[in-house]
Amino acid sequence: MTAALLILKDVVKTFEFPTIGRDESTLSAMNKMLELDKYTLLVPRQNKNDAYGIVTKKDIVARVIAEGKDPTKVKVKDIMSKPLVILTNLSLDLRWVAKAMANSGVSTIAVFDKGDFYGYVTEACILEGVYNALRRAKLEQGVEFVSC
């Protein structure tokens, strides 16, 4: 029943986040989030010496609305987190993936496999992975799983 048997590779997902330009206003980031119903946006780098950034709903709430700033004037580059928090060991125990999130205070981690971009792991991915593991464990015990 623990999450100890799961590793990063089981839960990492290969998908792309919607992107937003670094010079766009927070308002357009907000509109994009609401429109797509996805609350994490990737900010592409300018050249190969630059780092990628990420902007989430939490950044907007805490750094724009809470400070009473005008969302049309504040730019994405002023509130984004940069560089990304990354993990490179695909066989890492899920526990330490969760701990890495807790330590750096983020909810999304980019995963690289030997220098190549592999995918992202988010809180939702971890929950889903643990949920599926619990379900499998129950099935193996012969307990019929009740689904909603």
Next chain:
Amino acid sequence: MELRDILGDSKHVKISPDSTVGDALVSMIENKTDFLLIVRRGPNDSYGMVSRWDIVEGAIADGKDLGATPVLDYARKPLVVMNNLDLDIRWVAKKMANERVSKIAVFDRDDFLGFISDVDLLKAVAKKAAKGAKK
């Protein structure tokens, strides 16, 4: 814009205070939500709340046995509450940032009105900006 303007229809799933973290995780996934309200045991008890963050960065990161850990070990209790409906939403956002939560319970005197989430705030501000642009 004030607190009362953004108080939408709140949907929240309840869970018993005797549940384990595993129960909470299953309920969260099956109800497609990212937080659960933990009901109180009596009129002198407080309500609690457990979010996705509490489970992932709390119980899973600590390597606990999810089926044996009580949800109250990782829950936020009591709730973060606001009761001034005339408050500017700037201070709602500031409260979220200060308390590091993404849901705030709103009460008017004794009546529970619902939850305000960070997405509600984004929607309100985006709507207000859209109106401003038209004028």
